[in-house]
Amino acid sequence: MTTPITLITGGSRGLGxxxxxxxxxxxxxxxxxxxxxxxxxxxVVTQIQALGRRALALPLDVADASSFAAFATQLRDGLAGWSxxxxxxxxxxxxxxxxxxxxxxTPDQFDAMLAIHLKGPFFLTQAxxxxxxxxxxxxxxxxxxxxxxxxxxxxxxAMKGAVEVLSxxxxxxxxxxxxxxxxxxxxxxxxxxxxxxxxxNAELNRFVASVTALGRVGEADDIGGAAAALMRPGAxxxxxxxxxxxxxxxx
Numbered sequence: 001m002t003t004p005i006t007l008i009t010g011g012s013r014g015l016g017x018x019x020x021x022x023x024x025x026x027x028x029x030x031x032x033x034x035x036x037x038x039x040x041x042x043x044v045v046t047q048i049q050a051l052g053r054r055a056l057a058l059p060l061d062v063a064d065a066s067s068f069a070a071f072a073t074q075l076r077d078g079l080a081g082w083s084x085x086x087x088x089x090x091x092x093x094x095x096x097x098x099x100x101x102x103x104x105x106t107p108d109q110f111d112a113m114l115a116i117h118l119k120g121p122f123f124l125t126q127a128x129x130x131x132x133x134x135x136x137x138x139x140x141x142x143x144x145x146x147x148x149x150x151x152x153x154x155x156x157x158a159m160k161g162a163v164e165v166l167s168x169x170x171x172x173x174x175x176x177x178x179x180x181x182x183x184x185x186x187x188x189x190x191x192x193x194x195x196x197x198x199x200x201n202a203e204l205n206r207f208v209a210s211v212t213a214l215g216r217v218g219e220a221d222d223i224g225g226a227a228a229a230l231m232r233p234g235a236x237x238x239x240x241x242x243x244x245x246x247x248x249x250x251x
Contacts, residue, residue, distance in 0.1 A: 003053075005087045006137075006231065007031040007075070009062055009124070010094025012041035014191040015141070018224030019091055020044055024053040026228050031078060031087065033060035033094065054082060062094045062120035063112065068127035075131060086133035089231050092121035092163075093141045102154040110155045117159035122166060135178040137231050140167045142242065144187040148250040160185070164242050171240030180239035182230055187246025189218040213248025222247070 006023050010016040011032025020030045021044070030048050034041035034057055041057035048055035056078050060071050079085060096116055098109045121140055132138070142164050145157040164183045171181040188208045190199035198204055198217055208217045226245040229235060 003027065003029050004089060004231075005029045005031065005079070005082070005084055006089030006091065007033070007087050007128070008091045008093055009033045009060060009120075010035075012037045012044060012057070015186065015189065015220055015223045016091075016093045017044045018220040019093060019227040020055075020224075021047060021051070022221070022224035022228040023089075023231060024048040024051045024055070026232065027053070028089070028231070029054040029082065031056045031058060031075065033058050033062075035059070035061050035094070056081075060094075062092075062124060063115040065115075065119055065123040068124050071124075072127045072131060075128070079131070085131075087128070087131055087136065088133050089137045089139070090125060090128060090132065091139045091141065091227060091231075092125065094120070095141065097153075098156050099152045100155070101152055105155050113155045113159045117156070118162050118166070121163060125170065129174075132177075132179060136180075138167075138170060138174070138179060138181040139227060139230055140164075140170075140181070140183050142167075142183045142185040144185050144244055144246045144249055146185060147244065167242070168240045175239065180236065182238060182240070183242040184223070184227055184230060185242055185244040185246070186223045186226075187212065187218050187244065187249040189220060189223060191220050208249070211250050212246065213251050216247065218245070218247055 006028045008016050008020050011020045012034035020032050045055040045057050140163050142160040145153050146160040167181050167183040188198045205217050
């Protein structure tokens with residue numbers, strides 16, 4: 001049986017790194033991308049290799065759609081080094097936050113969220129279609145904020161809502177090749193995202209736990225495990241769906 005190869009954007013830290021490790025434990029070889037944190041990306045590669053899997057880190061700025069053709073070529077060359085021609089999974093995870101009220105959100109903040117969270121996954125997936133194997137899995141990372149509302153995240157959440165619509169269209173249009181596309185929507189997770197507020201602010205941490213059915217803040221491993229589950233063969237009849245991994249936040 002051929003070892004599956006999965007590409008994870010933003011895999012040098014946080015949720016992406018934990019997804020990469022969870023998938024490696026499930027038997028995937030991993031290509032992960034990073035924007036600036038080469039040392040952190042290399043550290044994740046080393047951890048994956050210690051699990052007995054192959055790993056490769058490639059630079060990518062998901063906000064720069066003009067770079068995607070060159071990235072596809074670099075990815076193709078990297079796969080050739082493994083005697084492979086295709087990837088079996090793509091997780092569009094890379095992201096950044098923008099905390100501002102609706103009234104105070106600037107055009108620059110809005111455009112940055114658009115480029116990173118919607119235009120990036122749209123056109124990166126498009127650029128990688130020739131490298132996606134028939135029957136591959138695509139997982140687009142959204143947010144619980146596309147379902148519930150917390151003031152200060154209008155631009156970010158609007159882009160994530162659009163990603164969820166995009167996932168359904170991709171699932172419909174790519175089904176002719178057997179490609180499954182789903183959305184994974186994490187709730188509030190204790191990582192360094194957004195300056196680490198959920199992780200480091202005790203008051204905010206207690207609030208999130210109080211509105212979560214399972215009574216605690218999510219951890220990065222919770223999302224890594226959810227991503228791995230959706231990429232398994234047994235989940236092959238799931239496509240076009242939004243799966244929220246929030247511990248039951250704001251039910």
